[in-house]
Amino acid sequence: MGESKHDPENVGFDLLMFQRLLRLVHLIFPGWCSLPTALFSLLFFLCGLEQFLAYYIGLVPSGYYTVFNARDQTAFIYQTGKAFGLIVGISVVISVKRYVDSTLYITWRQLLSRALHRLYFSGINYYAVNVLPGRIDNPSSRFKGLAYEEKATCNIKIR
Numbered sequence: 001m002g003e004s005k006h007d008p009e010n011v012g013f014d015l016l017m018f019q020r021l022l023r024l025v026h027l028i029f030p031g032w033c034s035l036p037t038a039l040f041s042l043l044f045f046l047c048g049l050e051q052f053l054a055y056y057i058g059l060v061p062s063g064y065y066t067v068f069n070a071r072d073q074t075a076f077i078y079q080t081g082k083a084f085g086l087i088v089g090i091s092v093v094i095s096v097k098r099y100v101d102s103t104l105y106i107t108w109r110q111l112l113s114r115a116l117h118r119l120y121f122s123g124i125n126y127y128a129v130n131v132l133p134g135r136i137d138n139p140s141s142r143f144k145g146l147a148y149e150e151k152a153t154c155n156i157k158i159r
Contacts, residue, residue, distance in 0.1 A: 027115050028108050036111065039104040046097040053090040060086065109151065 029037050060083045067075045 028111055030111070036104065036107050039100055039107060043097065043100045043104060046093055046100060050090060050093045050097060053086055053093060057083075057086050057090060 029040070031037065060079070063079045063082070064076075067079050
């Protein structure tokens with residue numbers, strides 16, 4: 001990965017940031033027909049469906065006012081069934097959304113872990129056990145820092 005040639009005090013939106021963001025997007029979305037892309041699309045759809053159902057749940061009280069003013073028992077039963085169906089529907093959507101969100105998080109962690117391991121072991125960045133030079137490296141200490149950064153990168157909660 002190498003040293004950065006940019007001043008650490010000069011941070012902001014520049015070409016380097018967009019290049020790194022594009023590399024990260026290519027890592028977490030490997031292709032159009034991949035599991036992360038399908039999960040993200042499903043999560044996006046579920047978020048929209050949740051908002052759609054929440055809007056109609058917000059209209060339930062006005063429906064009850066109309067039914068109570070008309071004193072119509074069959075309309076009351078229909079309105080209650082509709083409200084029950086909407087509440088069950090939105091609770092199922094929220095549960096599925098949380099499951100898909102967790103699965104997507106795990107998938108992204110797996111992809112980033114593999115990419116980091118591939119980059120780490122691609123060069124001679126680790127020590128050979130049978131050759132003991134004056135400097136012995138401990139790769140597990142670096143993996144702890146990388147794992148923390150990877151976890152922070154993947155921890156995108158959609159609420």
